[in-house]
Amino acid sequence: MFKIKEKIIITIIFIFILGLRIPYINNSPYETGERWRQSDTESIARNFVEYKFNIFYPQLNYDGPMPNYVQLEFQITTYIIAILYKIFGYKYWIARLVPISFFMGSCFFLYLISKTYYSIEKTMITLIFYGIFPINIFFSRAIMPESGALFFYLGAFYYFIKWTNTSKIKYLYISSIFTALAISQKIPIIFVGIPMIVIALKKYKTDIFKIKEIYYFGIISLGFPLLYFTWAKNIAEFKFVSNIASKHIFLRMFTDFLTKEALEFFKSKMIQGYTLQILLLFLIGIFMINWEREFDIGIWLLAMILEFILIVAVIRLYYYLIFISPLIAIIASKPLSMIWKHKYGGVWISLIIMWIGITTYKGLIPYYIEKVDLIKQADMVKKYTKKEDLIVVGTQDPALINASERKGWRANIKYYDYIPKDLEKEIEYYINNGAKYFVPMKGWIYNDNGEYKRYLDNNFKKIKNTEGYYIYKLK
Numbered sequence: 079m080f081k082i083k084e085k086i087i088i089t090i091i092f093i094f095i096l097g098l099r100i101p102y103i104n105n106s107p108y109e110t111g112e113r114w115r116q117s118d119t120e121s122i123a124r125n126f127v128e129y130k131f132n133i134f135y136p137q138l139n140y141d142g143p144m145p146n147y148v149q150l151e152f153q154i155t156t157y158i159i160a161i162l163y164k165i166f167g168y169k170y171w172i173a174r175l176v177p178i179s180f181f182m183g184s185c186f187f188l189y190l191i192s193k194t195y196y197s198i199e200k201t202m203i204t205l206i207f208y209g210i211f212p213i214n215i216f217f218s219r220a221i222m223p224e225s226g227a228l229f230f231y232l233g234a235f236y237y238f239i240k241w242t243n244t245s246k247i248k249y250l251y252i253s254s255i256f257t258a259l260a261i262s263q264k265i266p267i268i269f270v271g272i273p274m275i276v277i278a279l280k281k282y283k284t285d286i287f288k289i290k291e292i293y294y295f296g297i298i299s300l301g302f303p304l305l306y307f308t309w310a311k312n313i314a315e316f317k318f319v320s321n322i323a324s325k326h327i328f329l330r331m332f333t334d335f336l337t338k339e340a341l342e343f344f345k346s347k348m349i350q351g352y353t354l355q356i357l358l359l360f361l362i363g364i365f366m367i368n369w370e371r372e373f374d375i376g377i378w379l380l381a382m383i384l385e386f387i388l389i390v391a392v393i394r395l396y397y398y399l400i401f402i403s404p405l406i407a408i409i410a411s412k413p414l415s416m417i418w419k420h421k422y423g424g425v426w427i428s429l430i431i432m433w434i435g436i437t438t439y440k441g442l443i444p445y446y447i448e449k450v451d452l453i454k455q456a457d458m459v460k461k462y463t464k465k466e467d468l469i470v471v472g473t474q475d476p477a478l479i480n481a482s483e484r485k486g487w488r489a490n491i492k493y494y495d496y497i498p499k500d501l502e503k504e505i506e507y508y509i510n511n512g513a514k515y516f517v518p519m520k521g522w523i524y525n526d527n528g529e530y531k532r533y534l535d536n537n538f539k540k541i542k543n544t545e546g547y548y549i550y551k552l553k
């Protein structure tokens with residue numbers, strides 16, 4: 079009877095977590111929150127459908143004509159979206175269902191991990207926390223690969239501890255596949271290897287080196303991501319995101335953590351992503367860790383803190399904070415699980431979670447707002463240009479070129495050595511390479527002091543609509 083009740087409650091929690099992700103499910107990628115990354119991800123899926131339906135050849139819409147092969151994560155999320163687009167057509171709710179599904183799968187693995195170490199009551203609180211973190215609500219339905227990374231990351235850890243608990247080699251092989259796919263989604267997930275190594279050494283000690291399958295685990299886990307990223311680097315036409323680690327992270331990974339910029343980032347974004355209430359519970363929970371019984375969780379936490387110090391402090395991208403969310407959920411639930419034991423503990427916990435949840439959802443609403451000006455400017459491009467026309471946009475953010483469903487360049491970003499920095503020569507370069515239209519963002523051009531716009535006004539025909547949006551005809 080208790081097992082049936084437990085399953086019913088867990089099912090209700092899963093339905094609740096899913097329900098939080100349904101509002102705004104049909105939003106375009108051009109939201110206030112992360113429209114650059116969302117629109118890039120969605121455009122890769124479209125380019126699979128319209129150009130080359132091969133998972134090993136992801137393409138962006140910029141900078142230049144196709145092909146624009148790019149060195150990014152292994153495109154599991156986008157390829158699944160592309161398959162669904164082929165079947166059902168271009169619908170944003172379909173694109174968002176893919177990351178949502180991955181996130182729900184990650185909830186299942188977190189449930190299994192928590193149940194391995196803790197009571198069912200604490201596991202329930204852990205699941206609810208994991209489901210209501212602001213960062214998790216937003217990015218679990220964002221058209222981005224983070225949900226897929228969480229799914230494979232938690233699956234990798236679960237099957238690894240399943241192997242150490244049962245000694246069944248099949249779980250080690252399953253874990254190796256999940257680990258390989260997790261790292262291929264986000265390289266910093268490689269830090270999950272630290273607790274895996276320590277947990278295996280704790281159980282097998284020096285005998286670990288006699289287990290041949292552990293070497294196969296390493297080869298599979300690291301070999302596939304290495305091969306994929308080497309391949310992606312070699313085919314990449316688009317260099318804007320190539321070699322990010324060597325150009326940015328490796329040079330500063332031991333020095334950036336204590337910089338003012340890094341500390342400000344963690345202070346503001348951790349509160350934004352997890353709420354002050356949950357972070358306080360998390361800090362209390364850290365002091366409640368029983369290292370004898372929770373050694374595996376403690377080592378996992380230390381590994382992710384190390385990832386924060388070496389990686390996140392350098393790149394300072396909000397969505398990279400998501401990979402500590404399972405641990406924050408597990409540890410923040412510890413103080414509340416103590417309340418559960420009291421007579422009205424369940425009532426108090428429900429009230430606390432409701433308070434956190436309402437605060438979270440209200441804070442997220444502004445990030446769901448679509449950028450109407452961008453969408454209207456893009457609609458004008460689609461009305462006055464042909465699908466095959468190359469365009470130049472006046473924004474550094476590629477969302478405008480993606481929303482326009484065209485290929486081309488971003489003007490005045492002064493990034494590429496082969497594109498002239500001189501204004502007239504830059505425009506001439508675009509025209510010589512096939513650009514037909516220049517598209518400012520409702521008259522605005524990135525990094526322009528007025529000179530760029532004056533040159534366009536004086537030399538090219540302006541096509542206007544009744545709402546104040548316009549484009550320039552370059553030839």
